[in-house]
Amino acid sequence: MRALVITGPHRAEVQDVPEPVPAAGEVVVDVQRAGICGTDVEFFTGEMAYLHTRHAEYPMRIGHEWMGTVSSVGSGVDPAWIGWRVTGDTMLGCGVCRRCTQGRQHVCEDRLELGIRGGKPGALAEKVATPARSLHRLPDGVDEAAGAMVEPGGNAFRSVQAAALGPGDRCLVLGPGTIGLLSALFARAAGAEVHVLGRSERSLAFARTLGFDGVWTEEQLPQVAWDAVIEASNAQHLPAKALELVEPGRRVVYIGLAGVPSPIDTRGLALKDVTAVGVLSASPGLAGTIDAYASGTVDPRPLIAATVSLDDLPAILAGERPDGAGPGPKFHVAL
Structure with a gap:
């Protein structure tokens, strides 16, 4: 499959990489829409703190704002997930420490962060693997654009x-x-x-x-x-x-x-x-955000300046704005 890979400071390219296979407890999602944010830009420039604390290293595959459809499941996962439109939590705690068992997995010392920390490949790719426990179903009232805005929301x-x-x-x-x-x-x-x-x-x-x-x-x-x-x-x-x-x-x-x-x-x-x-992460706010988007209480879509292809991303990470982009701060990728 095709995925965006940052190979070093100011170096990013689209590569052909192996498709993910769901491990026990995981699903694979066919990504339909993903966004980039300031954290992704800091990985591209080399300024992101995790690069200096060794929580992340090049080459890396970014992308933590996303939505898609579950296409396969690993052992121990209910196959009823297949076909569901979902988004997922970025913060993937160990699940067994005191913080995780108290519902604070987003500050787990040993957490992975999808597309950010610990080498867990991100969602700026055609497919992404993530634990089923991190998933949130998207109702019909939340379209692809809003679904990929749940994490920042x-x-x-x-x-x-x-x-x-x-x-x-x-x-x-x-x-x-x-x-x-x-x-x-x-x-x-x-x-x-x-x-x-x-x-x-x-x-x-x-x-x-x-x-x-x-x-x-x-x-x-x-x-x-x-x-x-x-x-x-x-x-x-x-x-x-x-x-x-x-x-x-x-x-x-x-x-x-x-x-x-x-x-x-x-x-x-x-x-x-x-x-x-x-406030560190979206984790405890994902469900409330989905509800607000579904009800129309908050509409995040006006913030999206443009929806581009994976091949356009290296230039956007370098600070370019594509022709015809609107004035909003957010760029999305359609996959």
Whole structure:
């Protein structure tokens, strides 16, 4: 089968590789749609931290935002899965440690991460193998495009849950990338007044098309009370800015990651009685995201700039935007 392989920093190509065979407890999925994200770009550039901690190494096969149809199952898996449209969890815990048995497999010390960590091949390929326990069925109301947006949506869903927003609360999202915009959409669905802060005029212009209550640069940001701040950028200074901006007694959610340490002053955290929550993965939010997409409460599809072929990906990972691409931050591959 054909798969995208990153062979080294700034080197990616489509290769013919052996088709996966499902191990015990696994299924093989015929991938229909997959997305790329900032993590994938960092693997391409060589900046991803896992490359330096030896949790990942080249050559590697990326892809952790996907949907498809189950085509075969391994021993111990109910064959009724065959033919189901599914997506799956990226975080594949060992299943036996204390964290896994308590439902926190996404922070298992020995976890694999599909297309990211531990050498588990990803879904930017015609087929992918993954444990059956990681699967989530997709209802008919979730099409291929939305199905491949469940994983980033799960991160955003959890961020809004962590922000504890209610109707009438005012939420500020820092960073108008995919996760930030999805967080803003989920926050609006929760009844909040939603504002987005960004930097580039292209991303800000696109955010304005989504109808949020305000879209700002740092210089333009009004001095109002922010009941929750969701920090979804990669800017080194914005985690501290989020703590500065949030109302006393309310919540800051940290989901963005800078490429360098981004310190905060814990005196501000304590003296303002602020709750700070870190969000690592989509895992506990996948089911809720699927429900929101199926009901139409949140529609992630406007964020997709273009759907391309596997052969187009090396250029996109290198920063090119294909002719005719829309203004959104997300690229999908149709397989």
